Amino acid sequence: MSVIVTDTGFGPDDWTAPIAALEDARDGVGIDLPSTVDPAELAGRLPEIAMIRVDFPSSADGRGFSIARQLRLMGYDGRLRARGHVLADQYAMARRCGFDEVEIDEALAARQPQDQWLFRADWRAHDYQARLRG
Numbered sequence: 755m756s757v758i759v760t761d762t763g764f765g766p767d768d769w770t771a772p773i774a775a776l777e778d779a780r781d782g783v784g785i786d787l788p789s790t791v792d793p794a795e796l797a798g799r800l801p802e803i804a805m806i807r808v809d810f811p812s813s814a815d816g817r818g819f820s821i822a823r824q825l826r827l828m829g830y831d832g833r834l835r836a837r838g839h840v841l842a843d844q845y846a847m848a849r850r851c852g853f854d855e856v857e858i859d860e861a862l863a864a865r866q867p868q869d870q871w872l873f874r875a876d877w878r879a880h881d882y883q884a885r886l887r888g
Contacts, residue, residue, distance in 0.1 A: 757863040758835075759845065759856040761875040764868045767857070769833075773807060784833075789817040793824040800830045807857065810838035819851045826852035842870040 758765050773784040776791060784805035787793075796803070806825065808818045818836055825834065836848050837857040848856055 755860055756837075756857045757860060759858060759871050760854070761849070763872055763875075764863060769805060771804060773805070779803060786837075787821065789815060789821065791821070793821050793828065796825070796830075797828065800825070800828060800832070803830070803832055805833040805835060806830065807835045807837050808853075810836055810840050813839040813841050813844065815839075819847060822848070822851040822853050842866040842874060845871055845874040 756767050758767050769784060771783055773786055774780070776785050776787060776795070779785045779799065779802075781802045782804050784807060785803055787806050787808045789809050789811060796806075808821050810818045818838075818840075822834055822836070833855075834853050835855050835857055836853045839862075840848060840856045840858065841862075845856060
């Protein structure tokens with residue numbers, strides 16, 4: 755079972771449509787996007803994709819952040835979810851890059867409880883630029 759993290763805390767997964775591999779993408783279906791894929795491959799197809807779930811194979815692998823940012827710059831305005839090894843300390847970065855939510859497993863949710871994620875939920879204030887502006 756997965757736990758979905760948003761700015762309001764932990765919640766269940768409310769996505770009910772299928773999630774398919776990139777090569778099986780079609781209207782109204784979410785897609786799983788490996789961290790090895792160039793988001794430019796989705797150019798021209800973004801309006802038909804309801805959700806993109808970007809894989810984080812390791813908490814030390816930051817390619818997913820770059821993918822999210824590039825998708826948003828390409829005009830993707832659908833639901834964007836990070837999935838896998840994202841830590842509470844990385845939540846603010848995930849939100850700043852364009853992710854709407856993070857999907858973690860129950861084991862990680864137990865090790866890093868909701869309060870650790872909520873501490874970073876005001877992600878607009880938790881960056882070095884905000885601290886410099888005072």
